[in-house]
Amino acid sequence: MHYQPIIDFIRSLYPGKETIPLHEPYFGGNEKKYVLDCIETNYVSSVGKYVDRFEEMIRDFTGAKYATATVNGTAALHIALKLAGVQPGDLVITQPLTFIATCNAITYCGAEPVFVDIDAETLGMSPDSLESWLEENVDMVDKGLEGLETLHSILSQPSQPFLSIHKATRRHISACVPMHTFGHPFKIDRIVDICNRYHIPVVEDAAESIGSYFKGQHTGTFGKLGILSFNGNKTITTGGGGMILTDDDELGPLAKHITTTAKKPHPWKFEHDMIGYNYRLPNINAALGCAQMEILPDILKNKRETARKYQEFFKKIDDIEFISEPSDSISNYWLNAILLKDYEERDQFLDYAYSQKVMCRPAWTLMNKLPMFKLCLNPRLTISEEISSKIINIPSSYNNKRY
Numbered sequence: 128m129h130y131q132p133i134i135d136f137i138r139s140l141y142p143g144k145e146t147i148p149l150h151e152p153y154f155g156g157n158e159k160k161y162v163l164d165c166i167e168t169n170y171v172s173s174v175g176k177y178v179d180r181f182e183e184m185i186r187d188f189t190g191a192k193y194a195t196a197t198v199n200g201t202a203a204l205h206i207a208l209k210l211a212g213v214q215p216g217d218l219v220i221t222q223p224l225t226f227i228a229t230c231n232a233i234t235y236c237g238a239e240p241v242f243v244d245i246d247a248e249t250l251g252m253s254p255d256s257l258e259s260w261l262e263e264n265v266d267m268v269d270k271g272l273e274g275l276e277t278l279h280s281i282l283s284q285p286s287q288p289f290l291s292i293h294k295a296t297r298r299h300i301s302a303c304v305p306m307h308t309f310g311h312p313f314k315i316d317r318i319v320d321i322c323n324r325y326h327i328p329v330v331e332d333a334a335e336s337i338g339s340y341f342k343g344q345h346t347g348t349f350g351k352l353g354i355l356s357f358n359g360n361k362t363i364t365t366g367g368g369g370m371i372l373t374d375d376d377e378l379g380p381l382a383k384h385i386t387t388t389a390k391k392p393h394p395w396k397f398e399h400d401m402i403g404y405n406y407r408l409p410n411i412n413a414a415l416g417c418a419q420m421e422i423l424p425d426i427l428k429n430k431r432e433t434a435r436k437y438q439e440f441f442k443k444i445d446d447i448e449f450i451s452e453p454s455d456s457i458s459n460y461w462l463n464a465i466l467l468k469d470y471e472e473r474d475q476f477l478d479y480a481y482s483q484k485v486m487c488r489p490a491w492t493l494m495n496k497l498p499m500f501k502l503c504l505n506p507r508l509t510i511s512e513e514i515s516s517k518i519i520n521i522p523s524s525y526n527n528k529r530y
């Protein structure tokens with residue numbers, strides 16, 4: 128295939144740049160002003176007004192009842208999983224096509240991932256794969272049996288009569304972590320319905336999907352808990368940062384408490400009532416976040432316009448399929464993606480794009496292929512294998528060129 132027209136088109140979207148990054152931050156608002164305010168007032172660290180303001184802006188934007196800012200999305204996931212009740216030795220269901228952070232956070236809890244396949248339309252967890260795996264592999268047991276009663280006591284989870292136990296290993300399946308890949312919403316309503324039937328809490332990895340909606344509701348707000356990331360490569364950034372979202376009146380305040388070293392509020396006493404984490408987002412990062420939230424609607428509009436242009440362009444190119452937002456969804460199009468014919472074509476295209484200084488990249492290596500996770504349960508991952516062999520991300524930054 129002749130790749131030059133594709134490179135030329137990408138260059139026409141981002142004119143005047145020698146190297147075109149995959150995704151760079153855009154600071155078009157009050158970023159400097161707010162960061163300078165932190166420096167001038169000395170409030171750069173764990174105290175200051177911007178964290179509260181940033182959390183409030185995220186609550187307003189997403190509709191979540193509680194939002195707790197953290198140092199990064201991985202820390203947010205770690206704590207969200209703990210709050211969901213994940214304990215050492217448990218199994219946690221996730222998808223193989225995700226960034227390593229999803230599986231790392233599961234491992235930080237002492238649990239182990241189980242991989243179920245993705246859906247070809249959404250690139251997120253397939254409800255059918257999830258349901259059939261649960262049907263074949265799960266025993267619902269009374270919580271009092273098998274010594275499992277203590278599992279949830281640490282975080283005083285509301286009592287639930289049954290737990291899902293993996294038939295072959297007798298391990299508790301204590302959470303499900305689906306992910307909104309590249310910002311495209313997956314069928315979260317069905318995933319939540321299925322998990323509810325099995326009493327498995329959903330922790331929604333919405334790290335990539337701020338500004339993405341499924342059936343009109345913001346991603347990250349369907350599960351028991353959800354998380355966002357504000358890493359430098361995301362739609363908006365705080366340098367590094369994350370957010371825990373929940374509507375749960377017990378878990379919301381607990382998320383704040385546990386990420387701020389579990390210190391009991393007092394003007395001068397240092398008393399801590401449980402093992403906590405120093406995961407609070409510094410004020411100076413939150414200042415950046417407030418400024419970014421102010422321009423988020425413009426960024427989303429701009430990125431969706433770029434996606435529309437890509438979509439139109441790739442209609443004319445044989446053997447390449449542009450990944451469009453799934454049905455019932457509005458996508459932030461964090462990273463635009465295309466499917467090439469096969470992995471040979473994919474690698475040839477990547478080689479050529481790099482030689483032309485246009486930063487494209489393949490999807491992450493599937494989690495079940497990594498040495499740490501290759502022994503985890505991973506039934507029938509046909510769609511994940513197929514898609515990961517031929518998908519690439521193409522430059523998707525905010526486009527400074529006015530439309």
Ligand SMILES: Cc1ncc(COP(=O)(O)O)c(C=O)c1O
Pocket residue numbers: 199200201202204225226228229306332334335356357358367368369
């Ligand atoms: C799917 C997914 N989960 C979790 C994370 C972790 O976020 P962070 O890099 O902020 O720790 C990221 C992004 O980096 C991600 O893409």
